[in-house]
Amino acid sequence: STSDSVVTLLDYGAGNVRSIRNALRHLGFSIKDVQTPGDILNADRLIFPGVGAFAPAMDVLNKTGMGEALCTYIENDRPFLGICLGLQLLFDSSEENGPVKGLGVIPGTVGRFDSSAGGIRVPHIGWNALQVGNASDILDDVGNRHVYFVHSYRAIPSNENKDWVSSTCHYGESFISSIRRGNVHAVQFHPEKSGGMMFYSKVGLSVLRRFLDPKSSSKQKPEEGKKASKLAKRVIACLDVRTNDKGDLVVTKGDQYDVREQSNENEVRNLGKPVDLARQYYKDGADEISFLNITGFRDFPLGDLPMIQVLRYTSENVFVPLTVGGGIRDFTDATGRYYSSLEVAAEYFRSGADKISIGSDAVYAAEEFIKSGAKTGKSSLEQISRVYGNQAVVVSIDPRRVYVNDPDDVPYKVIRVTNPGPNGEEYAWYQCTVSGGREGRPIGAYELAKAVEELGAGEILLNCIDCDGQGKGFDTDLVKLISDSVGIPVIASSGAGTPEHFSEVFETTNASAALAAGIFHRKEVPIQSVKEHLLEKSIEVRM
Template sequence: MPTVHLLDYVAGNIRSLVNAIEKVGYTVEWVKSPEDVEKADRLILPGVGHFGHCLNQLSSAGYLPAIRKHVQAGKPFMGICVGLQVLFEGSSEAPEVAGLGIIKATLDRFDDTTKSVPHIGWNSAASDKEFFGLRSDSKYYYVHSYKVPYVKGQLEAQGWSVATARYGDEEFVGAVMKDNALITQFHPEKSGMAGLRVLKAFLDGDATSSTGGVSTSAPVTEGLTKRVIACLDVRANDSGDLVVTKGDQYDVREKGSGGDVRNLGKPVEMAKKYYEQGADEVTFLNITSFRDCPVADLPMLEVLRQTSKTVFVPLTIGGGIRDTVDTDGTKVSALQIATMYFKSGADKVSIGSDAVTAAEEYYAAGKKLSGKTAIEQISKAYGNQAVVVSVDPKRIYVSSPEETTHSVVKTSTPGPNGEGYCWYACTIKGGRETRDTDVIQLTQAVEAMGTGEILLNCIDKDGTNSGFDLELIDHVKSAITIPVIASSGAGNPGHFTEVFSKTKTDAALGAGIFHRGEYTVTQVKDELIDKGFMIRQFED
């Protein structure tokens, strides 16, 4: 098999890129020193995380001159995400750090006054000239807070062809190419078939690859799509097998005393099924901690390794991401656990209970960041986009706002005694312990710590098939700027339409609706398309 050189400077989920490269018929040779770059024919520089951190890493290992030489010699080069950004002159993310300056332009942050930042999800890379298999009617997976603003003619004057995307009222650079170089802000390895096509065209050296996409003069609807996410709660059942399960208000046992853990299927197979139905992301929540197992043997690591071979959209893993002690007594940090998951194919980790504890400590310290929380450490090492906080709130009803110091919502579904207000209490340990911290306190604290996204469950709604808690979603959306994934209660495609039309949620997640075979992800997306939402369509 032909080879490609991959420069890994600890940039997060490199496994998916390797899987994607192998899927399109190439093998990876690792670049271990600047001399290896000189030997490389095709070179890929992946990247997630912080612009300054990335450049400092590359600089201290002596890679920058070798990369510059490779690109300027016109040899095949692909930069992905921060691997794109380093080719520019600089970024407001780290004004003191200079980029390679091969492309004369700088990056700045998306404006978050009118939209969620980071920009996470599926967007276009549209161009009046197709290159490297890019199609103006395809959608690609982006995750970043800083972008190269598109200024018509600026990069073209330097000889680059440009594909752009639009987020709110900002148009930015999605990909550029010149000769044998293709650099993309999006992640081809996470962009389903559309991304694999781009990767293959680059590796084949097929810069003018014609894909049969839309004629370039066709109108293209640009913008971020609404994401539909499939969530798999995974645990060992009573016979010790790893199964996908699903609770009603977090109770995963069949009704009746001594009921078995509900077994709805096998995690790897189900993830593949949802990917092929068009799920924009797949989330695994490990709802037992597999306490008796050494950390390095966590069953979810193998689930991720297997899943990432066939599922080319982002994978999130949650459950048990916290500092812990291994079975042999060794201390293992949350960052080390997250690293194992990233190396196994996860793109994001989702933190539940530990985030609540961290938020409580943050307020107790007078809103001072300690730098020591799992959220801060993981986001510093892998970027904000790699950290999701999974919130498990439940309603506490009150008759008037004065009855509590917490942020309340005036509710249209009053409490059991006719109470007209409620606040949302955070829970930990899978909903078993309720804390005196509300959902606004929690989400604002974890946003300050560097969380990239909120997975907003709702225990009252979980498994009820009665629709999302719109009041909860509005409440949280109005308090933070990072994206929110609405979760809990989806029972039919109309519930997805409802949550996207009545709230500003960035994504919506379903579990039971898909596992019980009531509806497919495709049916949900068809309904959304029918109602006029911009949605990524699955490409074979």
């Protein structure tokens, strides 16, 4: 390849930059990895996708001399694009486990979102709107569209840095979503996760293309249609994946978690191939895609290479966030070799996952934490969120509704239910389960949600076994209870049957996202119809 199609990538090995690699390849560029500070100084164009936490990143930059090279490169106005932490590191300092000194290229301090101020949920996860100033150039295609953010820390615009700021975003307060000076650019959002060049919402990769090849891109006419104005409610497609009796990896779908056909053969329901369906949902406008390896609790996931293949193939051309769950825990295999949950998660991240989701193991960790009142730091949840950040860790809750006559009947949080139980019970609690709903545990969904937030979860995927596959709507009592009790985003799941079910859950609860499986797999309701309906109801969505 000629130097015109080579891009230099600064990957200091702290996390998943697979999606950025995939995006660059998709755009026809080959990647040269930085090995020495000299590689930075000699780059024609340099991309710096910061991952992980601020302090360890600065450590690496300082120890290797790459920080100094970066400063020189930027001072010389060479083509540079920082992404996420790659923007934050340019500032004077960060409060993340600090203060920690940054590269000091841009005046200002990076601080944590103040959840009390704006009544916002932290991390800031999802598709938000930009207020784009003049001369942003690489943002020319963004227009009215949403872009994808996932972070807990942000830089604030001030008099000192106003010459640098090319766009801001509003989330409780106005923060810096991009900077630009000459050939130097950086964005807080993730262009590599903000959609592709074709199909739905053509935003993300066009930001990268405009940076890589400024000459080829002409200014586009402003988009027609509704203008993005704030954080959008997300619509997520979920693929429950397992091996069927023939040994093929299939997308299946349960009926209250029972995935077998009610026929004589009793086989595992097969609704399609994971990679094909994921691509389809991406094209149809899914804001995120979740894969749940639903037999991960019994099969060791690193033995389950097909799931890792699914992630690898999917991430090659699906440019929205991918979550994977199932079987994330410490494990000793038949030969006695021990694998930590961190290794399992690392393999998932390397294969293209942006977030991992923990089910059963988070229940045990929460039970332990509630019993002892102390954090051990050893649970999979704590370890993974410490290394990869809490925005990368979802806890998936699989509760079952248990009706009671009296709120004092059980030592768990009880709510008054909208629809009384079979014997006229007016109250219920939501019992957590493990192993795909097979075993009930002595902890409620409320207690679990509060505990896992403390232990470092960045988001909650809230299922409901009673509603799963029923198509009768989300359990809004449950979703309201949990989304009112935690400060992290909550994804409502289980029971979607119509577009109205989505507007209902967003209008009556504080859910940040709604997830569905069956209606999408059976092609009963296209994702587009859900979004159009939400738009009609004046609920902000990414179009």
